Amino acid sequence: MERLRKYGFVIGFLIVPVTLYVVFVISPYIQAFQLSLTSWNGYQAVPNFVGLENFTRLFKDEVFWNALRTHGIVLLVMPLVVLALALVFSFLLNLGGGSRGAGMRGVTGSTFYKVVFFAPQVLAVAIVGVLWKAIYRPDEAGVINGVVMKLGGEPIGWMSDPDLALWSLIAVMCWQAVGFYVVLFSAGMSAIPKDYFEAAALDGAGRFTLFFRITLPLLRDTLQVGWVYLGIAAFDCFALVNVLTLDAGGPDGVTTVLPVEIFKTAFTYSKVGYASAMGVALFFLTITFAVLTLRVTRREKIEL
Amino acid sequence: MSHPGEITRRDLLRRIGLTAVVVGPGAGLLSACATGGGTAASPSASAPAPATSAAFDPKNPFAVDAKKGLEVVIFTGGFKDDYATGLHQPMYTKAHAGATIKHTGTQNVGTMLRPRFLSGEVPDVVNNSGPEAMDVAALAAEGHVAELTALWDAPSFDDPSKKVRDTVTPAALEEGKLNGKDMTLNYVVSQRALWYNAKLFQEKGWTLPTTMEEFKALGDKAKAEGIHLFAYPGQKGPYYMLWNMLYTAAKIGGNKAIIDIDNLVDNAWKSDAMKASVTAWHEIFTKYSDKSYLGLDHTQTQVKHLQNKFLFYPTGSWLEGEMAKDKPETFEYAIAPFPSVTTADAMPYGAIQVGSGEVFFATAKGQNPQGALEYLRIMLSKEGAKGFVEKTGSLTIVNGSADGVELPPGLASAAKATDAAGPNVITSARFEGWYKELFDYAWAQQNILMGGRMTVEEYLDKVQKKADDVKADSSIAKQTRDA
Known part of the structure; x- marks a missing residue:
């Protein structure tokens, strides 16, 4: 009876979300695995089973490796830049002003900066894309190139120069993401008891030491x-890739990513089976990444 | 600190894991739904045959039953859909008193209709157009598309003694074929070549260049005035440039240059005509244009055209209608044929491309396939076609559909150029629809070429290699054409 009550309570909470999750997330995943073994074109009533052919073709596909390279570069650069910037900003906003009177405070005007940093987060991604399209516009009507050309420079192909396009894209991603992590880290910092900072400050720790010895750990x-x-x-x-980059993933595939290629392959080229194989590859990549990260960074928790 | 008997988070996760395994086989029920079950469709897509001779009524050749509803899906792009709701549909209900039409206008043809074709609840007439247009060949392979031979052979709406086939441009019949069968109605005729501002040319006293040498000489003159000779959009419409190069190749080497490419003939991309065309346009773009166009989309580029920032723009005759709202009084669209590249071009100066587009098809497994054919027959009537021209400012494949309609200057110049071209009409490149992957690859690489990061030889090699890959890919259904 006791157990029933307890489980009944838990099940009562879980039944709706779990059902929804199974119907809208798990079951499409299972279907994608099935479809990845077929040559389904999206119209056939009965998909043709082709075994692992889609996967062998995938590993020889230049487009697939292009997309993987983009993911790799973004994965290396974007989180590092975003986390570093967000940490610095949130430290300055919350603790950077040093201890004045009771507790720590941020630099002057920190509430204003908080709004500024968070603003991009409020915008829909499509709007961000359109906005940056105008900023990156390659002729004299572009926000940056307008200035560059007024100063007598050559127009810069922010999104059309294959050497530059990916970095322009990553810059936008960072710009958009930083605000959220500033808020996240601010919350984290306010959860750190003030006494620690005060004690350290009494012992003569500067802002630099406070940041690396107390805040960060x-x-x-x-x-x-x-x-x-x-x-x-x-x-x-x-x-973002769809809206901002040259014809979704260009020029010459340097900014393309797997989800964009999946969409194109499935709905433009009618190769749903092959697109599902890409989806399966993406699924394993994401899972591997999450598991690896959680493993590598696992450590005993510090009790506050 | 956990109490004995309390479910810990870890326990909970483990239990969910277990239940998930139990649920596992049941999930198979859910998993079947994406492909719409296993009932195989019989690929026999016999078109509804005209009624037997005994009851044959030339006014109602398909024996339409007015009691049956008709469902029509129209793409609401540049043409909107009031030509359908305000013209073709009233004509249908008038011809078949009591008939009801369910109309849907959408910009997302594929998203809306793909699931319906899988489930079998299909509309009767589909305007398969826009960025989400469906793969008609794939639909036809499933028996969803009705053959239109019965439509072409039916008596025309206006004159029962004349077959529908004889009231339209013959090229439209050819271009509506898939694997040799009449499958689609490509309703709109468009002329593709270069477009310029006739008023600017008048004002400056410039004449149209007929050879590449004259073209470049004009480019030098324009450059002195701070105007680029030519531009194309690197985004959203980069294939306008690919058309431009393909059509110029056809002018140099005859339509065979394009037909060979469509048929995936070995080394078709490396033909002398293709090489000459790409070389010429590569020189024009790198010397007489500006790289910044590679980052602009078609609307941005077309607006710059209206501002006289450059002289020539490669696209089709829909351009005038598309830009009508932004067009200043000082701008008047006119078509310019492709300049001759060599002195021995297969087609003389004046050749332009004329093709049909805006695809409609009738479904074979809808509730009213007879009504679908009848609807298309009404679209091909004089009244239906003329009304379309008036409402959209585009010409249809119906002969004389623009008679008595006052055409805007750009369309009028295109009509005149068509007459002047006579038999020297450049064909459409069909691989754009047949092997979209190859088409997309060809223009994506073309942008790299025009950006100065590749030589013409490297470009043609790469695209040829992609064509070879497509040819070797057994999962891509192949098509061929004779002319």
Whole structure:
């Protein structure tokens, strides 16, 4: 009776979300695995079973490796830049002003900066894309190139120069993501008891020491979560690449990502089976990344 | 600190894991739904045959039953859909008193209709157009597309003594074929070549260049005034440039240059005509244009055209209607044929491309396949076609559909150029629809070429290799054409 009550309670809470999750997430996943073994074109009533042919072709596909390279670069660069910037900003906003009177405070005007940093987070990704399209516009009507050309420079192909396009894209991703992590880390920092900072400050620790010896170690869990989130975001990037880059993934595939290629392959080229194989590959990549990150960064928790 | 008997998070996760295994086989029920079950469709897509001779009524050749509803899906792009709701559909209900039409206008043809074709609840007439247009060949392979031979052989709406086939441009019949069968109605005729501002040319006293040498000489003159000779959009419409190069190749080497590419003939991309064309346009773009266009989309580029920032723009005759709202009084669209590249071009100066587009098809497994054919027959009537021209400012494949309609200057110049071209009409490149992957690859690489990161030889090699890959890929259904 006791057990029934307890489990009944738990099941009552879980039944709806789990059902929804199974129907809308798990079952499409299972279907994608099935379809990846077929040559389904999206119209056939009965898909043709082709075994692992899609996967063998995938590993020889230049487009697939292009997309993987983009994911790799984004995965290396974006989380590092975002986390570093967010840490610095949130430290300055919350603790950077040093201890004045009771407790620590941020630099002057920190509430204003908080709004500024968070603003991009409020914008829909599509709007961010359109906005940056105008900023990166390659002729004299572009926000940056307008200035460059007024100063007598050559127009810069922010999104059309294959050497530059990916970095322009990563810059936008960082710009958009930083705000959220500033808020996340601010919350984490406010959870650190003020006494620690006061005690350290009494012992003569400067801001630099405070940051590296107290803030950073105590924020470890939050950082880890941020890392996983950003890593998974690096495997997505669908909307931004679709809106911002030259014909979704160009020029010459340097900014293409797997989700964009999956969409094109399935709905433009009618190769749903092959696209599902790409989806399966993406699934394993994301899972591997999350598991690895959680493993590598696992450590005994510090009790506050 | 956990109490004995309390479910820990870990326990909970483990239990969910267990239940998931139990649920496992049941999930198979859910997993079947994406492909719409296992009932195989019989690929026999016999078109509804015209009624037997005994009851044959030339006014109602398909024996339409007015009691049956008709469902029509129209792509609401540049043409909107009031030509359907305000014209073709009233004509249908008038011809078949009591008939009801369910109309849907959408920009997402594929998203909306793909699941319906899988489940079998299909509409009767589909305007398969826009960025989400479906793969008609794949649908036809499943028996979803009705053959239109019965439509072409039916008596026309206006004159029962004339077959529908004889009231339209013959090229449209050819281009509506898939694997030799009449499958689609490509309703709109468009002329593709270069477009320029006739008023600017008048004002400056410039004449149209007929050879590449004259073209470049004009480019030098324009450069002195701070105007680029030519531009194409690197985004959203980069294939306008690919068309441009393909059509110029056809002018140099005859339509065979394009037909060979369509048929995936070995080394078709490396033909002398293709090489000459790509070389010429590569020189024009790198010397007489600006790289910044590679980052602009078609609308941005077309607006710059309206501002006289450059002289020539490669696209089709829909351009005038598309830009009508932004067009200043000082701008008047006119078509310019492709300049001759060599002195021995297979087609003389004046050759332009004329093709049909805006695909409609009738479904074979809908509730009213007879009504679908009848609807298309009404679209091909004089009244239906003329109304379309008036409402959209585009010409249809129906002969004389623009008679008595006052055409805007750009369309009028295109009509005149078509007459002047006579038999020297450049064909459409069909691989754009047949092997979209190859088409997309060809323009993506073309942008790299025009950006100065590749030589013409490297470009043609790469695209040829992609064509070879497509040819070797057994999962891609192949098509061929004779002319």
